[in-house]
Amino acid sequence: QQILDHYRNPRNYGELDEPTYTHVGENTSCGDEITVDVKLADDGETVEDVAFRGEGCAISQAAASLLTSEVRGMTVEELHDLDRDDVLELLGVEVTPMRIKCAVLAEKVLQDGARIYEGELDVDTTSTE
Numbered sequence: 683q684q685i686l687d688h689y690r691n692p693r694n695y696g697e698l699d700e701p702t703y704t705h706v707g708e709n710t711s712c713g714d715e716i717t718v719d720v721k722l723a724d725d726g727e728t729v730e731d732v733a734f735r736g737e738g739c740a741i742s743q744a745a746a747s748l749l750t751s752e753v754r755g756m757t758v759e760e761l762h763d764l765d766r767d768d769v770l771e772l773l774g775v776e777v778t779p780m781r782i783k784c785a786v787l788a789e790k791v792l793q794d795g796a797r798i799y800e801g802e803l804d805v806d807t808t809s810t811e
Contacts, residue, residue: 705795714738746788
């Protein structure tokens with residue numbers, strides 16, 4: 683029920699006017715794609731605002747909606763500490779092994795975007811492959 687609610691009525695869907703960074707990622711095995719905008723607070727470490735947009739299955743879109751609702755107020759360090767179990771706990775349902783990549787796409791996009799912003803990665807897109 684929660685997945686369908688977040689899929690049909692996604693929270694934080696759209697674009698930010700002046701994001702600190704934007705990152706795009708895709709799950710090439712099924713075509714899910716998510717773009718995440720993150721605005722960091724003046725301290726350069728705390729997520730002040732976040733938005734996402736994209737297309738994909740109910741799990742990928744619901745996970746992005748749920749995750750973006752959770753990360754506001756987190757530090758970049760806390761973003762890096764997120765893992766698959768955190769996302770699965772937010773979803774609240776058992777996800778089959780074939781759908782794990784759908785579920786964690788938003789997490790990977792958020793984390794890789796932060797790493798690119800920090801100069802730790804030098805890539806244009808992210809994939810869960």
